[in-house]
Amino acid sequence: MTKMNMIQALNSALDVAMENDPNVLCFGEDAGYFGGVFRVTAGLQKKYGLDRCFDAPINEAAIAAMAIGMAAKGLRPVAEIQFADYIFPAIDQIVSEMSRIRYRSAGQFTQPIVVRSPWGGGIRGGQTHSMSPEAFFTHVPGIKVVIPSNPYDAKGLLLASIESDDPIIFFEPKRIYNGPFDGQADGALQSWANHAKGEVPEGHYTVELGKAEVVREGTAVTVVTYGTLVHVALAAAEKSGIDAEVIDLKTLTPYDIETITESVKKTGRCIVANEAPRTSSFAAELAAQIQEDCFWSLEAPIHRIAGWDTPYPHAHEWSYFPGQQRFINAMKSVTETV
């Protein structure tokens, strides 16, 4: 075990995958020589050569298409989109092609691809460096969406994603690349060095896709979330004194309905939370499914915490980002309902 932050853990996953399988390649804007604007691909070009880790032209659709062609040929490309906010030019290739090629060819061509992309807010990124566009992809049959919340999971989930035969959109919460974030913008910077999930094995291991984790056991209310908000939810549970059970979803599609329903049937109350705008967000899907599966166990309406239905603002970031107070308010409101 070594102490790693999330960037180092992701870099280690790519290193292990490339070492183990010559079909694994990685590329993206600035991903080659420079090692990526967030350093996730640092050192890989030097270690594995120009044709295994390389720079791509600034054309997200072309980056996705290149991965599609390579994957159909039998390689396992890991493509990087520099910010999730810039994945939209690639939407046609991802939604119309990557997600459907196995289906439309009846399995004659497959798409073992990982599209990695830094994701989420909390970094003063403004409108185009803060987005959480996961719901655009959870709506698409044929692709899976994975979002880790710590270095250990980041490496294990990325290795599992690279080894998966299905296309995966792998969103990396950039706010927690260097340390966990509890939602308090004015709090001291935290480091992964002091966090249990900052202990990462150097070699190969995987974290199972489609499997959620109960990261805090509790009896009063279930909080289902993912990414940065896992840490906000944990901090809110401690601060509020409400014995919340916090579930880190990790894989959004397919999500782990069993772990969720088991918890909600125990607590009888549920909060679903995401950073993305509220309307049609992934939290809406969770709320609908939990309502369907746990209706007779629910003692209060399911509460949804989300970003506002506005573009992500710059100056008023902390009025937008769902911080601790919103979680605490929701926990109180849900548990006070008779």
Place this chain on the structure above:
Amino acid sequence: MATSQPRYRVPAPKFRPGDEPDFSDLKLQPAGEAKRPGIDCSWKDTVDHATGLVGALDHNHQAVGEWNPELDPDTLREGLRHMVLTRVYDERMQKLQRQGKMSFYMKSTGEEAVSVAAAMALRDSDMVFPSYRQQGILFARGRDIVDMMCHCISNSRDNLKGRQLPVHYTWAEGNFFSISGNLGTQFPQAVGWAMGARYKNEDQVTASWIGDGTTAEGDFHGALTLASTYRAPVIFNVVNNQWAISTFQGIAQGDAPSLAVKGLGYGLPSIRVDGNDFLAVYAATQWAAERARAGHGATLLELYTYRAAAHSTSDDPSGYRPKEEATKWPLGDPIERLKNHLIGLEEWDEQRHEAMESELNDLVVKSYKEAESYGTLHDGPLSPVPSIFEDVTAEPDWRLIRQRQDLGI
């Protein structure tokens, strides 16, 4: 109601329904005139080719110039046969669509050389990323006609399990990529595949086809950028058949000054080819494939042709162009031209041609009878209903298992 002069130019075709089409002012370079550059040439050596027209069959149907691939008569007859089969198949399938036997069809009438000659000039191991109008490749590569028809009528033997619209063929075994309805997406994908082939140290070349209209899509730009940047072994075929449904090629700025010229800006050797000249298409493809295989990178070929039939069975071209325009097209018909060439060589005659047409017609009729024995879209049998939940991902997850149960199966 238009009440004033337009405030910006909206290009319009020269002829609309009711007009007398006349292409006499279309100045096309005569066959045999264009030089054949070395396969290691640069984009600069093809500047004239990008605005000219590479041809090998002259007005007397004789093979002339440096782009004559000097094919033996057997190969020429084989090419003719594949083109005639493509046309006979198209005619039959169109009729069957009209009879309600399938939901949709798209002919490639007039463009048979673009797919057949190219496929014959490539190796069968080369990968193709076609659009929906290169069915000639399948015939040239020997795909079972019954299988093609089973796909089009979505029956129990459809290799795509009824998931795709007719003519969206996939044939991995024949190195024929899955056709998508989304235009142009295959162009940059072909580059990724070609890079994969290079990565695996294979000498496989990839070829992709789009139409003139699709050059306006961003993926055209992305593909050319990628191919040029990574020097990928790709052949980009732009089939300029003058029409994108109802819009003439000027709406995609095909006259500025040609579509081939666009390749030069990416540093790719780019050549405009007479798309109705079997020999020229063959020679240009062979040249581009040699270039790619030797490591010199991608080539852009603009195949200058004319979409003689409707865009699809859902289209009526008499609403936007003169009915007789195809017959006035100066580059003629690819089948007639190759046939006349062979007759000129005394390697073919009208009787043999008629006999071949009749034989292929019988083959297509017989094949359809067999295809129908595996079911039709309307009367079944189709692929089993639960198959709609298969192949979404490698393994179905709980959502699909539940949804399948919701459907009662």
